[in-house]
Amino acid sequence: MTDQIQRCPTCKAPYKEKRYCHRCGTDIGRLLEIRDQAARHIEKAIAAYNNREWKQMYYHAARSFALYRTPSSDRLLACAALVTGNYQEALAIWTKTKNKNL
Numbered sequence: 001m002t003d004q005i006q007r008c009p010t011c012k013a014p015y016k017e018k019r020y021c022h023r024c025g026t027d028i029g030r031l032l033e034i035r036d037q038a039a040r041h042i043e044k045a046i047a048a049y050n051n052r053e054w055k056q057m058y059y060h061a062a063r064s065f066a067l068y069r070t071p072s073s074d075r076l077l078a079c080a081a082l083v084t085g086n087y088q089e090a091l092a093i094w095t096k097t098k099n100k101n102l
């Protein structure tokens with residue numbers, strides 16, 4: 001993924017590319033693993049879209065959305081909801097995210 005962790009989410013110490021925060025010991029490596037897992041679900045959702053496997057697309061989009069929310073995961077889940085006929089969910093996600101500075 002393109003976004004980088006700049007600071008420890010617990011104590012806001014600058015991130016020094018170590019698994020554990022040098023100040024508070026938070027396991028930042030685990031967060032990076034979750035972020036990477038979410039990225040893999042986005043890739044699988046895109047592949048499912050290309051194969052016109054809508055339910056698979058929705059599954060992977062929802063997993064990514066649940067693991068690590070980004071503007072991309074929001075949009076992907078809205079699209080997946082749309083193609084699977086979940087119009088209310090698609091509209092709700094789109095409404096929540098359309099005014100965010102993405």
Ligand SMILES: [Zn+2]
Binds near residue numbers: 011022023024
């Ligand atoms: Zn910390």
